[in-house]
Amino acid sequence: MSALALGHMNPDTDSIVAALAAAELYGKRGFSVTPAAQGPPAPETEFVLKKFGLTAPQVVKDVAGKEIWLVDYSDLQQAPTGMDSATVLGIVDHHKLGDVTTSSPLEAWIWPVGCTNTVLRSMYAFYGVEISKNMAGAMLCAILSDTVIFKSPTCTDVDKKAVESLAKIAGISDVKALGMEMFKVKSAVEGASMHDLVHRDYKDFDMNGKKVGIGQLEVVDLSILAAVKAGLQAEIEKVKSEGRHSVFLLLTDIMKEGSEMLIVSDDPFVVEKAFGVKPAGKTVWLPGIMSRKKQVVPNFEKAFK
Amino acid sequence: MSALALGHMNPDTDSIVAALAAAELYGKRGFSVTPAAQGPPAPETEFVLKKFGLTAPQVVKDVAGKEIWLVDYSDLQQAPTGMDSATVLGIVDHHKLGDVTTSSPLEAWIWPVGCTNTVLRSMYAFYGVEISKNMAGAMLCAILSDTVIFKSPTCTDVDKKAVESLAKIAGISDVKALGMEMFKVKSAVEGASMHDLVHRDYKDFDMNGKKVGIGQLEVVDLSILAAVKAGLQAEIEKVKSEGRHSVFLLLTDIMKEGSEMLIVSDDPFVVEKAFGVKPAGKTVWLPGIMSRKKQVVPNFEKAFK
Numbered sequence: 001m002s003a004l005a006l007g008h009m010n011p012d013t014d015s016i017v018a019a020l021a022a023a024e025l026y027g028k029r030g031f032s033v034t035p036a037a038q039g040p041p042a043p044e045t046e047f048v049l050k051k052f053g054l055t056a057p058q059v060v061k062d063v064a065g066k067e068i069w070l071v072d073y074s075d076l077q078q079a080p081t082g083m084d085s086a087t088v089l090g091i092v093d094h095h096k097l098g099d100v101t102t103s104s105p106l107e108a109w110i111w112p113v114g115c116t117n118t119v120l121r122s123m124y125a126f127y128g129v130e131i132s133k134n135m136a137g138a139m140l141c142a143i144l145s146d147t148v149i150f151k152s153p154t155c156t157d158v159d160k161k162a163v164e165s166l167a168k169i170a171g172i173s174d175v176k177a178l179g180m181e182m183f184k185v186k187s188a189v190e191g192a193s194m195h196d197l198v199h200r201d202y203k204d205f206d207m208n209g210k211k212v213g214i215g216q217l218e219v220v221d222l223s224i225l226a227a228v229k230a231g232l233q234a235e236i237e238k239v240k241s242e243g244r245h246s247v248f249l250l251l252t253d254i255m256k257e258g259s260e261m262l263i264v265s266d267d268p269f270v271v272e273k274a275f276g277v278k279p280a281g282k283t284v285w286l287p288g289i290m291s292r293k294k295q296v297v298p299n300f301e302k303a304f305k
Numbered sequence: 306m307s308a309l310a311l312g313h314m315n316p317d318t319d320s321i322v323a324a325l326a327a328a329e330l331y332g333k334r335g336f337s338v339t340p341a342a343q344g345p346p347a348p349e350t351e352f353v354l355k356k357f358g359l360t361a362p363q364v365v366k367d368v369a370g371k372e373i374w375l376v377d378y379s380d381l382q383q384a385p386t387g388m389d390s391a392t393v394l395g396i397v398d399h400h401k402l403g404d405v406t407t408s409s410p411l412e413a414w415i416w417p418v419g420c421t422n423t424v425l426r427s428m429y430a431f432y433g434v435e436i437s438k439n440m441a442g443a444m445l446c447a448i449l450s451d452t453v454i455f456k457s458p459t460c461t462d463v464d465k466k467a468v469e470s471l472a473k474i475a476g477i478s479d480v481k482a483l484g485m486e487m488f489k490v491k492s493a494v495e496g497a498s499m500h501d502l503v504h505r506d507y508k509d510f511d512m513n514g515k516k517v518g519i520g521q522l523e524v525v526d527l528s529i530l531a532a533v534k535a536g537l538q539a540e541i542e543k544v545k546s547e548g549r550h551s552v553f554l555l556l557t558d559i560m561k562e563g564s565e566m567l568i569v570s571d572d573p574f575v576v577e578k579a580f581g582v583k584p585a586g587k588t589v590w591l592p593g594i595m596s597r598k599k600q601v602v603p604n605f606e607k608a609f610k
Contacts, residue, residue: 108415
């Protein structure tokens with residue numbers, strides 16, 4: 001039986017490329033690992049896959065009875081159905097440790113760095129396995145995506161060094177230009193439904209017993225989203241009505257380095273409590289806030305306590 | 306604030322040496338990490354520390370407000386008090402993934418190998434940090450202890466290679482002789498109370514909502530324990546009466562490569578269900594069973610389902 005390397009719900013570029021890279025690494029080490037994703041690639045990820053000639057992983061939504069590697073998450077809320085009877089062989093991640101437990105020893109590589117593909121780059125080095133040229137390019141893009149071209153507070157020196165070494169393997173001379181090209185694709189909203197935009201990078205969290213959804217859209221200029229803001233607000237109200245306490249949508253301007261947050265909550269004061277800034281109605285500008293993981297989630301977790 | 310590297314309750318040689326080794330490694334990397342243990346070293350560990358001129362870590366039983374590295378465990382049941390307000394910076398372990406969660410990204414190195422010190426040996430190599438001669442000797446002993454001188458089913462090639470490289474650093478020519486010397490110390494029962502013997506390597510588990518204690522004594526010859534067996538049985542009955550569903554004590558004969566299990570349980574049939582062998586009264590011989598982690602716990606977890 002081939003194990004699956006499987007990223008989280010609402011797959012982003014990191015989780016899809018990490019699945020591909022983990023499968024390549026473990027394949028070259030003599031294990032049978034198949035890349036998988038819980039959904040199709042978003043436009044940014046499609047751009048990356050196409051640019052480096054890689055195929056999107058198969059979509060898998062049920063892992064009952066399967067052996068799996070979790071890439072880019074370790075909490076059950078972002079896992080597929082069937083986890084009760086799945087065997088978790090390993091975890092590669094860069095988030096806080098979630099509530100996945102196992103009944104056998106596993107191989108976990110979880111580091112406080114900006115991107116799962118940074119961890120994978122070190123794993124290739126540790127095991128002395130060569131990274132294929134195309135995979136290196138895609139891994140580099142995943143790191144640029146997660147670290148917002150090194151601007152995110154989640155970005156570490158390890159991430160920068162990983163990009164440097166991957167750029168050599170992939171033969172990429174201007175890393176930042178590639179990053180901007182990718183973020184322009186990510187910024188595009190034409191043709192996407194409000195549902196797709198809200199869920200493009202969306203995660204549910206359990207905050208002190210309350211279900212809280214946080215989505216994020218990263219754009220090179222916030223004006224790109226002006227025309228869809230009202231539609232996005234209506235959409236997150238719909239998502240909230242499905243049994244959530246709050247839904248927040250971060251509209252992150254990667255050039256201005258800050259985020260506008262759209263708010264719908266049973267307790268809107270929680271935003272002021274979390275960030276010390278009073279919202280103007282259903283929206284607030286949060287200067288310097290770019291990372292859901294390192295800034296938004298920890299602040300909300302404290303505010304919800 | 307110096308972070309603590311802290312092993313599990315009822316510290317064994319692996320958890321104490323891992324705390325020392327993690328503190329040395331992170332100290333040499335420029336971080337401030339202090340080794341700690343949840344109790345004093347057992348005789349085997351004392352032998353190892355004395356042999357290599359190392360000092361036992363300070364005893365710490367409350368980690369409220371502290372930054373900690375967990376070594377050799379990842380479940381709350383084996384953690385000290387104060388975990389609610391502690392910050393887990395990292396985990397180094399070789400067990401199944403427990404229920405510890407974090408609110409920030411962490412550094413976790415968890416591998417399916419025979420010993421936490423095997424993982425640490427690779428971490429030293431990964432970070433390019435030299436292992437001191439004495440630490441290498443102690444780490445080697447921890448691996449010999451956890452893998453029962455390579456006889457345990459938990460032992461992997463990675464463990465064997467780690468011992469090989471550590472023996473070179475420590476200047477140890479006959480690894481197996483050192484292992485037997487250590488296991489003879491471990492086998493000694495004179496002067497120890499029944500409580501100490503049962504708790505020397507004892508862990509509580511949550512098995513499908515039931516609290517189950519499993520202790521293990523490893524000896525070079527089971528006859529060493531003949532005189533104390535009745536006392537051990539009485540002691541585990543006392544431990545069970547403190548609110549447990551079952552308490553099992555493995556008396557492992559490392560030369561015969563099997564374990565006699567002393568049993569006290571609300572449902573003694575669970576032993577037959579787990580191992581397919583019918584106990585003779587309150588005891589059963591389990592040929593080939595040497596590892597609590599890899600054999601006994603998984604079998605009981607299935608049987609308790």
